[in-house]
Amino acid sequence: MFGRDIGIDLGTANVLVHIKGQGIVLDEPAVVAIDNNTKQVLAVGEEAFQMVGRTPGNIVAIRPMKDGVIADFDHTEAMLSHFLKKVNAKSMLSKPRILICCPTNITSVEQKAIIEAAEKSGGKNVFIEEEPKVAAIGAGMDIFQPSGNMVIDIGGGTTDIAVLSMGSIVTATSIKTAGDQFDIDILNYIKKEYKLLVGVRTAETVKTEVATVAPNGKEQEPKDLDIRGRDMVSGLPRTITITSVEIYDALMESVNHIVQAAKNVLERTPPELSADIIDRGVFLTGGGALLTGIDELLAEELKVPVLVAEDPMHCVANGTGIMLDNLDKMSNKKVKI
Numbered sequence: 001m002f003g004r005d006i007g008i009d010l011g012t013a014n015v016l017v018h019i020k021g022q023g024i025v026l027d028e029p030a031v032v033a034i035d036n037n038t039k040q041v042l043a044v045g046e047e048a049f050q051m052v053g054r055t056p057g058n059i060v061a062i063r064p065m066k067d068g069v070i071a072d073f074d075h076t077e078a079m080l081s082h083f084l085k086k087v088n089a090k091s092m093l094s095k096p097r098i099l100i101c102c103p104t105n106i107t108s109v110e111q112k113a114i115i116e117a118a119e120k121s122g123g124k125n126v127f128i129e130e131e132p133k134v135a136a137i138g139a140g141m142d143i144f145q146p147s148g149n150m151v152i153d154i155g156g157g158t159t160d161i162a163v164l165s166m167g168s169i170v171t172a173t174s175i176k177t178a179g180d181q182f183d184i185d186i187l188n189y190i191k192k193e194y195k196l197l198v199g200v201r202t203a204e205t206v207k208t209e210v211a212t213v214a215p216n217g218k219e220q221e222p223k224d225l226d227i228r229g230r231d232m233v234s235g236l237p238r239t240i241t242i243t244s245v246e247i248y249d250a251l252m253e254s255v256n257h258i259v260q261a262a263k264n265v266l267e268r269t270p271p272e273l274s275a276d277i278i279d280r281g282v283f284l285t286g287g288g289a290l291l292t293g294i295d296e297l298l299a300e301e302l303k304v305p306v307l308v309a310e311d312p313m314h315c316v317a318n319g320t321g322i323m324l325d326n327l328d329k330m331s332n333k334k335v336k337i
């Protein structure tokens with residue numbers, strides 16, 4: 001109980017909380033359900049997620065962080081406080097130190113407000129850290145040596161690509177093409193080809209269950225899935241069967257954005273570090289790393305080995321735990337805001 005440090009992956013799709021000595025204690029969708037009339041928060045996390053696309057008129061289930069930025073600050077704050085309460089941050093014997101990984105593009109004003117919200121919820125010293133760095137650490141990379149390490153973190157709202165050496169980012173980029181965009185691509189494809197309206201959760205299921213972007217994905221035995229939605233012409237419910245081959249085409253434009261962004265980062269990387277990356281390979285983290293075939297496609301395009309990290313959706317949260325263990329040793333002045 002004494003002096004437990006807390007690490008938080010405040011992602012746009014999921015929020016994970018890691019407590020020193022316990023590991024990941026909370027893993028819930030970054031969703032808040034609000035009563036539009038009273039503006040009251042009705043549910044947060046898993047409970048609110050179940051309401052997405054299924055709420056009556058006066059209730060909305062929103063994702064307060066979208067596209068790698070904080071779209072609705074008050075509700076992000078409410079969500080963070082809710083999760084910290086849930087893990088009993090305030091009742092810990094001594095106030096915990098909290099390390100938070102936020103979406104990459106948040107402003108310094110938003111960072112300050114996030115820190116305040118965490119302090120109000122029981123944090124003593126609150127730190128903010130860059131997501132790709134923590135993801136790399138969580139993936140098991142030793143980024144503190146003078147050698148090149150490359151990580152591609154494909155989350156919900158953003159894909160963060162970085163080359164790190166000696167504990168710092170050397171070259172990096174962040175693009176707003178990631179898991180959410182894949183869902184939208186699938187949704188739009190079904191709308192256009194089948195005149196069928198489906199919800200984002202159905203599109204996400206298609207992505208996780210049948211989609212493939214492997215270079216030979218179209219030659220492989222196709223997988224298929226029955227999905228339900230509303231016919232745009234008749235207005236009635238309808239079921240269609242969707243195959244991996246059609247989804248391959250629907251996802252290619254977005255996947256190519258990620259390939260191009262990774263190529264741009266490699267082009268800006270000093271040659272000695274590029275040589276290290278050939279030896280060590282590129283690590284894929286974040287939920288998007290689980291998209292079937294994305295590792296093979298990136299390896300073919302980037303001409304370097306590409307490896308999916310173990311437990312890619314937990315890399316950032318696990319990385320916060322490792323960073324907190326080493327916070328004193330690292331004494332990285334840049335970390336604290």
Ligand SMILES: Nc1ncnc2c1ncn2[C@@H]1O[C@H](COP(=O)(O)OP(=O)(O)OP(=O)(O)O)[C@@H](O)[C@H]1O
Nearest residue numbers: 011012013014155156157158179286287288290291
């Ligand atoms: N098996 C799978 N195949 C493809 N995509 C998946 C799979 N499992 C999860 N995802 C996707 O991963 C994304 C969420 O990943 P993650 O939790 O790493 O994001 P996040 O950290 O919340 O987002 P961000 O890094 O943008 O803040 C979602 O878009 C989800 O649909």
